[in-house]
Amino acid sequence: MKIEAQNLTYSVRGKTLLSDVSFVVEPGETLALVGPNGSGKSTLMRLLAGLARPVSGKVVIAGHPVSHLSRRQIAQRIAIVEQHADTAERVTARSVVELGRTPWLSALRPWRAEDTRQVDKALQTVEMADMAHREWATLSGGERQRLHIARALAQQPGLLLLDEPTNHLDIHHQLSILSCVRILKVTTVMALHDLNQAMACDRVAVLSKGQLVSLGPPEQALSLETVSEVFGVKAQWGFSAGGTERFLSYHLD
Template structure:
């Protein structure tokens, strides 16, 4: 299943957020979208999910405009994990994950043992089985984020969209979650803050700047020292690791290339 943004633009508050963005998501790939705050990552994710209509251009799902598809039809094929998605309802962790089965239910397709098994597997995959009975409002931000991922997996989409999915997670769960996404048999697009996460897990990276795509390609092709300096305003050393991968080492302001900053002793 292919997802494409074709020359899409979008505005809010009288200002342009996205301008003439085109992007083809290849079936089966893990695509990372990176860029500074305000570069348009979240807005692009919303357009790809069909939550917003572009000011101009089109978003196509297998060649069909998402504007012509109903929400339930889109939800059967695309799952979105947003940065902040809360509920005031007194539901359990398991019930929150069960909501992922909603697009597949109807008068002729009631809840079944198959749905139960799908939810069980999704909860196990994110390491939340022991907390499944806990009420939502008693869980930490990180635990809720893991359940959002489980809800999306229970939806059984062909395309998984994640908007900064590692927010509120400690480093171990950040790595584990992205590894889990990588192992799924589906197409994934994730807006990420951590450039090393993008370099480690993504097949391709789209670098956004000022509402446009500044570069698109394998991590080692996109995340160059010059581009990172230009777009993020920081100096880095980039170590290439083969198969298109790389590792980024950040330099403190004024620190020469290849040197580590000296820490001043406080007496």
């Protein structure tokens, strides 16, 4: 599913948080959003999800302006996992993931075997199937994060928005979730802090002070000059032990 950000500007109480941001994400593409804290990543994610309205500009998904879609129509197309997502305490892990099927249910379309299959698949994808009957209150922050991602996957969205999806996750599950996202046949936009995780995406968008300052393939968007200027660090390229993969290393000047 294709999504377009067209000249997005967003302000709160006279303070501009995002200024004239435009880009297109093609169907099946994975785009990483990177930038310092306060650069506008989370604001942009909420605009893409239709959770906030821009002061000017618009978001278009599969040819339809998001502002013209109902909440149900948006939920059938877009799933978002926010940085500070929350859930009621007295539910099971499986119940949380089942909520992802809500946009597809109605009086004329009750719960079916396909819904159960999608929930099972999502739980297996995030390696939480064996904890499906655990109560939410007993789960760690990392386990809860994996369930929020599973709920989004159970929605079967055309567009998946992930705001810091590796927050609270150990290294194994960071790599597992990112690997899963890469092989999904779904358009994905992820806000990330780790620049080397962003390197594994199809393209990278770099935000600074609410503006889009760089966009392109990872090694182009994350040029040493851009990383130095935006993040205030000294960056250099390194190579993996086998010499097959490049990575960024950085330190204070």
